[in-house]
Amino acid sequence: MGQDTIEGHCLCGAVQIALSSPSGHIEVCQCDMCRRWSGAFYPAVTGESFAITGEDAIGTYQSSEWAERAFCAKCGSGLWYRFLPTGKRSFLAGLFSDADNYPVEKEIFCDEAPVWCKLDSDHPRQTGAEVIAEARAAGFTFD
Ligand SMILES: [Zn+2]
Ligand SMILES: [Zn+2]
Numbered sequence: 852m853g854q855d856t857i858e859g860h861c862l863c864g865a866v867q868i869a870l871s872s873p874s875g876h877i878e879v880c881q882c883d884m885c886r887r888w889s890g891a892f893y894p895a896v897t898g899e900s901f902a903i904t905g906e907d908a909i910g911t912y913q914s915s916e917w918a919e920r921a922f923c924a925k926c927g928s929g930l931w932y933r934f935l936p937t938g939k940r941s942f943l944a945g946l947f948s949d950a951d952n953y954p955v956e957k958e959i960f961c962d963e964a965p966v967w968c969k970l971d972s973d974h975p976r977q978t979g980a981e982v983i984a985e986a987r988a989a990g991f992t993f994d
Contacts, residue, residue: 859946863926865908872899876956881964892968895941
């Protein structure tokens, strides 16, 4: 808790990520795309800056007009989600053992969660429609 930098790595260790000034909490996305990608929900952790080693092992997949997802091409671990309009990335919290005690701060696309992904902790929730309406109000366009 309160660490300046947390260290993470993929399952095989080829990709290492150091995340500085981490958010200290998790934002969960329950959308259908995140579920196919990660196998369950996407637990996102963010930070002010990051350093990555093992770039040559990283594959990327553009999952929509507005987002790209990265993975380790050797072991298949998911690594991050990049929102293309801003370039901002969030990382899969499971890569970072140091994030094990981070609480869930927010859950989005909660209306798309299957029964077995429901979380009972007490935190703000937004439906997919609410998330998209908020993004549109902030000036992003989705087709
Ligand atoms: Zn790997
Ligand atoms: Zn999602």
